Amino acid sequence: METRRQRGRGHWPGSRQAQNQEEEQGSMANQYQGARGEEGDQVVTVINRMTDLLARLIDQQGQVLGNQQRDPEVGEYRALERFQKFAPPKFLRGPDPKADENLFETMEDIFTASRGKKHDPLLKHLKARRSSKRSVNYVTEELGNEYSPVYVGPQEGLKEADRITTLPGQPNAVNFDQYSGYVTVDPKAGRALFYYFAESQNSSAKPLVLWLNGGPGCSSIGAGAMTELGPFRVNKDGSTLWLNPYAWNTVANVLFLESPAGVGFSYSNTSSDYITGDTKTAADSYTFLVNWLERFPEYKTRDFLITGESYAGHYVPQLAQLILHNNEITNQTVINLKGIAIGNPYVDIETQGSGTYDYYWTHALISDEIHQGIFSNCNFSSGNTSDACQTNEDQADSAIGNIDYYNIYAPLCSSSSNTPTTSWLSV
Structure with missing residues (x-):
């Protein structure tokens, strides 16, 4: 009879590798407990709960993980691949901080793939453990008295190229303009951030609002635009959209940004860019805004507000601080920031x-x-x-x-x- 741990490890149920791995993992877990004491006990307990969850994922997602034609874009598959790479017994070989980090990142990947309740206590525990091992790179530590010019690329013609005529499955009677596309923030590294922009009716009389989801790692389009405050929601059929009567673009022009690079459709051609932090995220978001306003110059003098949720409790005030700092250093209003708003902000553990x-x-x-x-x-x-x-x-x-x-x-x-x-x- 297959065990949860066999299924969680990544060898498909019933295989000899899975049985051998179960024995090896149990042995290594014992060694880990002996080497790490109480902390080892806690980690092994969490491992067992994680494999239990992965087993339920396999059952609930229609054997997605066991399908011979597995799609690497499926979240559960990505989570399993990461689990195979970093899971026991590899991270049970002794006190290795990098191994611990991989463990907690792996578990968060799996919980993200599960699409389960956001308030699962284990997920909160994992985030707390990871946060306690990670030093936060605050923008305030980096700001000096000199202005560092940012990259500004050619934007002519790009606004019209970004115009969305219609989204797949979009309902009729849509009376606002939409745009989406990439803004390069570092041409040398090949780093670009993706955005979706939903203008308001009578857009010239409305402010510009930037929305940032948190995580870190949550998509502002997949989450913010499509499940929270965007103009559309996805129907059960997964192919058509319906108008959200509570959309923010009824009162503002809303800009959804995927940040940092690696989140959503945002990317970099330099792999080291995916090791990031708060300072780099704020700098890239600022560079994005400067370039985006060149692409949409009619918004340069518009009232601008930064909003977000979750880890945007860091993103929003840090970006706001950088904007105000650069406005002061250059003695000009580069970005006309008027305020910030954060819902359910992450502050500290x-x-x-x-x-x-x-x-x-x-x-x-x-x-x-x-x-x-x-x-x-x-x-x-x-x-x-x-x-x-x-x-x-x-x-x-x-x-x-x-x-x-x-x-x-x-x-x-x-x-x-x-x-x-x-x-x-x-x-």
């Missing part, structure tokens, strides 16, 4: 952890007992999760149920309709 459960509690999603248990047993500043803390977090997840915690009062979506129903589903 402790604030993110404690704030999440305070939010649940103050909105009557979890009981006093669960809330008290979490704050008695969980140390959000360290990122380490004890068994008692994990139990309390699991209780919180169970109590919250299958709701959208970004819109807790909205009805759930029924599997038989494209839009929310008026009745609540049992969870």
Whole structure:
């Protein structure tokens, strides 16, 4: 009988390699536990939960991972490939910080592919562990008193080339203009950022709003434009679109940016560019804006706002700071920044952890007992999760149920309709 760990490792179920690997992984896990003590125990526990999730992915996605004609663009397949490269026993050979980083990146890839609930406690734990091992490269450390000129490339004719006549499956009666394309931010490295721009009706009277999703690594088009605030939503058939009545482009001209390079359609021809940080992300976003405004010069003097969510809690204020700094150094309004807005911003590990459960509690999603248990047993500043803390977090997840915690009062979506129903589903 195949085990979850065999399936999670990447050898297809029932194979002799899978059985041998199960034995090797168990042995190496024991060595890792012996070498790393309590931390080793925690990591092995997480490994087992990760392989359990991957097994469920195989079942839930119609054997996507086991299909002989596997598509490398499928998220689950990419996650499995990464798991094969970095998974046990490779990262169980001793105290290696790089191996730990690969482990936590692997697990986040798999959780991203699962399309599961955003508030899974293990995912929060993984992000906290990864964040605690990564130094944040803040823009404030890099800003000096001199202005460093940015690359500005030729933009003539590119606006019209970027015009979207119609999107696949787009409904009729669309009365606003759309554009998408690439803006080169470093020609030497071959680095370019992708954007989607949805103008508003009567666009000349409306401000320009930049939207940034977080992650780091979330697509502003796949997430922000298509599932949150963009002009369209995707129907269940996966081929047609419907108009979003709450789209932000009803009141503003909205620019969705895929940043940094490697996110969504943004890319670089220099592989080292995919090792990035906050400073480089802000610099590239600034260069993008300067060039984009050359392509769309009618927006140069327009009121400009930067908005975003999640890790945009770093992206938004850092980009705003860079804009204000460069405006001051050059003694001119290069970008007419008027304000910023961030929803559910990632600030730091402790604030993110404690704030999440305070939010649940103050909105009557979890009981006093669960809330008290979490704050008695969980140390959000360290990122380490004890068994008692994990139990309390699991209780919180169970109590919250299958709701959208970004819109807790909205009805759930029924599997038989494209839009929310008026009745609540049992969870």
